[in-house]
Each structure stands twice: as structure tokens, then as C-alpha cells.
Amino acid sequence: MSDTSHLKTYVKKHPDNKMGWYLLGKEYQNSGQEGKANYCFNKAGEVFEAFEKKQIPQDVWMEYQNKLAEIAHAQDKRNMRLRKLLVCCSFWLLILLPSAHAPGAISPGSGAASVVPEIRQTSAVIDEVIEQEASKEEVSPTAGSTNSEIKFTAADSTPESMSTKVGTLLSRQGSLPASTVVLGMKKEGNWLLWDDQLKTVYRLDKEGGGKVLVQSLDPKQCHCEPKDAAGLKAQATAWTSGQVELAVLNSSLIAYRQRYGGLPDNLQDLTKAFPDNVMDGVSEGMKPSFPSLRKRLADAQTADASAELAEGTALASSLDGTPSFTEPLRIIVDKSNYRLAVVSGNIMIRNYKVGLGGNKTPEGSYEISDKVVNPNGKSDGDFGSRGMQLSDTNYAIHGTNEPDSIEKDESLGCVRMSKQDVEELFALVPSGTPVTIQTGGLPDQELVPAVRYTSKQVSNQTNPNRIYHWLY
Incomplete structure (x- = not known):
């Protein structure tokens, strides 16, 4: 035997x-x-x-x-x-x-x-x-499980990390929702990569009698076709995009509190005209999520961080109603491979190609001060359609009318970006975002979504009262 x-x-x-x-x-x-x-x-x-x-x-x-x-x-x-x-x-x-x-x-x-x-x-x-x-376990979803009951979470996609993640979820099966889907993030060096097409790796469905069925959704492990696979993928894509919206809103709330000493009462406080434009604009997903996310930050130092979660929001569809990105966004510029990344903790959300100035681009720590639309009144001038000044210096992250200079050392010290990249970055990061310029630390792999993040500007963010002399 x-x-x-x-x-x-x-x-x-x-x-x-x-x-x-x-x-x-x-x-x-x-x-x-x-x-x-x-x-x-x-x-x-x-x-x-x-x-x-x-x-x-x-x-x-x-x-x-x-x-x-x-x-x-x-x-x-x-x-x-x-x-x-x-x-x-x-x-x-x-x-x-x-x-x-x-x-x-x-x-x-x-x-x-x-x-x-x-x-x-x-x-x-x-x-x-x-x-x-x-x-x-090869039938998904289980009877009685509806799309609204599915909660998402994400983890490192390596087998060891996934085993730990699933084991942790099984140990708390009493508090699990009806269905939980675990998405996998690829690992690159010390970074976990946040993609708008994160793959569904596992699904956990609660059954009667305290049972939890665990189904592998990885085609390499399971040769079955999950029920409503296309619908599940669409939900996962919407969730991953929604988490980026929450990251922008969460970072903007924190930046507002650092600047004014308290949290804003409404979204309009975050999107005022220059120079009070903490956040670029508002997205549809932010409106229902604002009260819950604000309350979480307000109650962060107490035991009560719960809030009513509006149905249909990325916050409500997250496991335990917790956003994936709790640490504020920050920017890292790597001079060795001409990359600029937007990260939260050890998760990388974007990784763009940039142009630099070699030794003229200083290393160090800064933060975004002025955020300006059409610097010096032009959308196609030396600084392109967006500019973000680095602290009280003549250096900035901005667009360029010389797109061929990207991935080259042709600036006088500033960080140059393509039009599409700089406009997305401008929408993603609030005023006050920390910026670190260094040599090394970022992967070469670009990380940009097929559909870019956008927000609706509700105020004038130009600055006609100043001529910027950034070191182009």
C-alpha cells in the first residue's frame, strides 16, 4: 500500500x-x-x-x-x-x-x-x-453567492506568500465574507508591482457547517473554467483601479492635514484653485468613499476605525473595508536608469521613463510645492502642460516639448516627462508629496496602465502671476 x-x-x-x-x-x-x-x-x-x-x-x-x-x-x-x-x-x-x-x-x-x-x-x-x-471546489461561485458579496484582497503572487495568505484567511474563516478573491502582485526586487490587470489566484467561498472551499484560479494549477470568469475579471480590474483612486484620496487627506492641521470637511476643500490645490480633481469613485476614508483617518488613534461603507465603492468591495494603500504616496527618481516611480510602502503603482540632467540633477529629499497647469501660460512650452516644483528650489518635475530627450541627460537638472505621463502623475500625487532623487533602487520595467488615471478638475490651477525659471 x-x-x-x-x-x-x-x-x-x-x-x-x-x-x-x-x-x-x-x-x-x-x-x-x-x-x-x-x-x-x-x-x-x-x-x-x-x-x-x-x-x-x-x-x-x-x-x-x-x-x-x-x-x-x-x-x-x-x-x-x-x-x-x-x-x-x-x-x-x-x-x-x-x-x-x-x-x-x-x-x-x-x-x-x-x-x-x-x-x-x-x-x-x-x-x-x-x-x-x-x-x-472546482465550481465557482457557489450557489447563493452574488457579485456584491465578493470581497477582494491582494498579495505577493509567489507560491510561498500565497500559501501564507490563504492560510491566514482560513484561520479567520468565521469573519470571512461569503466570497473572497485573492489577487496576485508580481515581485520585482524589493517591490510588489500594482497592475490594472492583477491575476486572480485564489477564491475562498463559505459554505454551510463552517466549511470554506478554496479554489485555485491559476490556470497552471487548475484546469477548470470558473463560472462567470469574464465577470470576475471585470470586477477585479474595477477594484484594482478603484484602489488607486483611494490611494490618491487618502494621500490628499493626509497632505491636507499636514498643511492645515485638520481634515477637510468635503472634497471641494481639496480641489481649490492654485495655490490651495492639494488635489488635482475629483473622480466618481471618490465621492461615495470620502466619508468612510475621512472617518478612518480621524479615528486612526482610537480603537474605533469603522465606518459605514457605501455599496459599489472600491472601499466597500475590499476585504474588511480596508484600502490596499494605507501609506501615503511618494515619488522616487532613479538616476541610474531614468525612472520615476509612484509608490506606497513597498508597492509600486507606476514606473515612468524620464529625462534627467546627469550630475546636474541633484540627489536628495524634497517635496512637491507648487502644482501648476500650463506653467508660464503655455501647454506646449519648455515645461509642457504640467509642472511640479521641488520644495523651494529651481528644480521641478515637468513636461517637455522635446520628447526625444526622455531617457537621456539633456536637462539642466529638472526631471522631464512625456505629456501623457506628466499629466497622469499630476493627477495622482497631491501637493506635499515626498520626492527622493537617488541612484539605483528602481526596476527598469515600465509600469503604466492601458487606461490612464484621470480626474475632473473643478478649479483653475494655472498661475499667471509668476514666471517660473526652473532649470530646464
């Missing part, structure tokens, strides 16, 4: 042994049977979470697995002896008892003879049970 068969026999007889379920899941995983593996990992509960976070030496695994196999093998021998004894007893009873169906007589197919199939607990029966349970 194979180790897998022994383990199946063991967990059938000892269904409460979570380590047994975990080891059986590993056996299924190694043989490429992901549906059965996920079912076993779900049964393993907190053992799955604990052991997936650690690198357990192979000899420890083998010792534990062999011990379970020995126990199951010994149990099989005892059961076989018992079955033989029962069959033998049944045979002699059938010979010695009268053939007439007198009251109390044992006829074929009843009495002691029927005990044998009741005792039989073979690995084939266990395999059938697991097969039936595992097949349920």
Missing part, C-alpha cells in the same frame, strides 16, 4: 488529526492533484498556516509521515483479521442454522453477514469521498 493510501486510511479513522490532513494534502499536491490538496489543506486549518510559514526539514516530514503510515498499516492488519473472523463466523452460522426463515434466523444479506461491508474502510472509499468533496 502506498504512503498516500496509508494517509487516506489514517485521516478517515482520525478525522480530527489536522497534521494527517496536512500531510495528505502535500502528497496530493506533489502528484499534481490540486483540487484534492486544497480540500485537505482546508481540513488541516491552522496546521496548514503554521507549517506553510516555515521551512520544515525533509527528514522531519518523512519521520512523521512514516509514523502515520505505520499506524495506518497496523490498523489495516487488525481490520483484515477482524473481517476474516466475521466472514468465518458467518459461514458457520449459515451452515449450522436451519434453512427455513424462522424468527430470528439469519438469512443471506442480513445479520452478521451485513457487518462486513459496514466495517470496510479502504483507501478507495476515502479517495472517493475526497474526490467528491474536492470536485465541489
